[in-house]
């Protein structure tokens with residue numbers, strides 16, 4: 529063995545060892561990151577009002593409003609938009625207005641005079657309905673005082689005088705029985721710790737002859753196909769990351785509505801196909817316009833977590849673990 533070989537052989541070994549060590553560190557770092565991202569960070573806590581607290585934070589940060597506009601719900605994408613590149617040119621926020629129009633159509637409501645928006649966010653839908661039906665009075669309720677404040681300010685800014693907002697727990701509403709012609713609940717059921725009470729309360733305040741409409745994320749019915757351990761893990765993550773106690777199936781919502789004894793002509797549907805594009809679309813709007821986040825390093829980690837959760841949601845809705853529940857019914861005139 530020459531001197532050169534004598535030196536090169538251990539060097540090559542050392543280099544290989546170094547490369548191996550770097551690979552191991554990178555692999556460990558990825559494993560750690562995946563573990564951290566997959567561990568829910570905003571687990572539902574009724575005592576601490578985790579839902580109100582998180583929406584307060586989202587509202588005062590303003591990032592959600594910047595990207596999602598006045599609507600904290602998914603958008604509706606027709607066939608052309610689902611199949612075409614770049615969502616067929618569909619604007620992310622326009623898709624949310626389309627969703628409301630489709631939900632209104634689904635509800636079969638005809639010129640309601642008193643409307644209750646249960647879990648109203650910052651009031652985008654309440655104001656939209658108030659403008660669409662100028663003779664109506666729309667009441668939006670939320671568990672987040674910051675949302676109530678922002679919704680009220682936006683109504684004043686937009687000159688919408690027939691929409692008002694209150695902090696009120698949907699599970700313990702102060703309204704009289706038979707008050708509203710239309711009870712609207714868009715993506716609030718996910719946060720309810722008692723889905724039976726949620727539906728019963730809405731059925732109680734609905735006027736005979738009025739319409740109730742619910743849009744909410746649901747998990748598939750287990751039936752004779754129990755969740756696999758992997759599905760269970762995914763659900764636990766999806767519950768805990770955005771402070772949901774649990775989800776139920778569309779079929780279970782239908783049964784709960786039936787059991788209230790107050791609702792009839794119950795119709796249910798799954799709008800997963802029409803809403804799935806919204807998950808990744810919401811990541812893309814951030815990628816196209818990242819500056820509001822880049823300027824605020826304090827929010828980076830939260831935004832990374834949210835983008836991760838949006839992707840897991842996309843996959844869960846695509847593989848059928850999750851479904852997009854749409855439910856509507858009326859209250860018979862005899863109640």
Ligand SMILES: C[S@@+](CC[C@H](N)C(=O)[O-])C[C@H]1O[C@@H](n2cnc3c(N)ncnc32)[C@H](O)[C@@H]1O
Pocket residue numbers: 579580583598599600601646647648649650651652653669670671672675696697698699713714715716719720
């Ligand atoms: C995903 S946001 C939907 C907001 C709004 N419906 C929209 O479409 O823009 C969920 C809303 O449900 C409200 N919420 C959750 N739990 C609630 C409760 N127990 N009582 C009243 N509102 C509640 C939250 O405060 C938030 O406004």
